[in-house]
């Protein structure tokens with residue numbers, strides 16, 4: 266029998282519009298010969314026309330307000346973060362959500378900076394603990410907290426911005442990953458769009474909404490940091506290829522991107538509903554779900570006597586790709602009282618949902 270995947274790290278390539286992507290690539294090749302043979306040293310932040318397109322798109326889609334000059338394109342969120350880190354002083358203190366995005370945690374630890382983790386409550390990062398720890402820079406994922414799925418309400422966003430505005434050396438890194446997929450609440454404006462003090466560094470990526478292999482991510486620097494960036498990092502050449510940038514620009518300007526997002530949302534909402542229905546019917550009150558009103562995954566905790574390790578082993582034997590939440594509990598803290606798993610549906614075709622739930626049930630009970 267073939268594998269069934271609950272992975273949150275892959276997406277369903279079958280719904281990617283390769284044809285229209287290809288025609289955008291042809292157009293880019295024809296129209297943008299000039300930019301293509303421009304050495305990218307002149308555009309360390311990425312091609313200007315591409316940044317204009319992204320700034321326009323974000324102002325409509327996310328209420329982000331920025332000039333193209335503030336955007337820095339890069340080959341990955343992590344790489345852009347390494348650059349950002351060098352804009353802050355040596356003894357800057359960082360904090361991030363726990364459970365949280367382990368790659369960001371490891372990136373910070375590798376930089377040997379002062380790093381604290383901050384627990385979540387049902388509105389996202391805990392403001393009380395944030396005030397107690399009092400870092401300079403805090404990393405949050407407000408759109409669909411990674412990995413718990415909490416959507417940060419507007420009230421908490423305002424509290425966070427007020428905290429950052431209290432003194433001069435405070436910044437918020439808003440990783441707006443997964444922001445394209447909102448189901449119940451309509452899109453809540455980004456922190457960056459609500460920020461009137463220039464304290465939010467906005468991170469975005471096309472890994473989820475397009476292809477992770479495209480390796481096209483971006484950060485938006487508030488003016489004061491942009492000056493420091495130009496002084497300290499202006500020599501670093503662009504790390505994402507012009508072909509990908511220019512094809513993306515065609516794809517967005519032609520309206521294909523908006524069409525694709527709408528199509529993905531319909532497919533994913535439908536899958537998620539069917540998956541939740543099948544899970545509820547099979548597991549009943551033995552399962553508690555969290556974070557299902559946005560994104561391409563949610564979490565579930567199970568009332569079972571089996572350990573996470575035993576469940577993982579049985580899932581593998583049943584050819585079920587399943588990830589648990591332990592790796593995202595940073596600082597070695599164990600934040601889940603019962604076995605908890607990430608249930609991604611980006612790569613779970615409708616016709617495999619029943620069988621997938623059955624294999625999950627047999628792994629857990």
Ligand SMILES: Cc1ncc(COP(=O)(O)O)c(/C=N/[C@@H](CCC(=O)O)COc2ccccc2)c1O
Nearest residue numbers: 273274275276341342366411442470472473477482
């Ligand atoms: C919180 C968060 N922020 C940013 C990113 C994107 O990083 P970038 O690709 O470098 O721009 C990810 C990637 N998360 C990765 C999975 C989690 C992990 O990394 O283990 C990739 O996730 C997906 C990619 C495509 C389709 C579905 C999921 C992030 O989980």
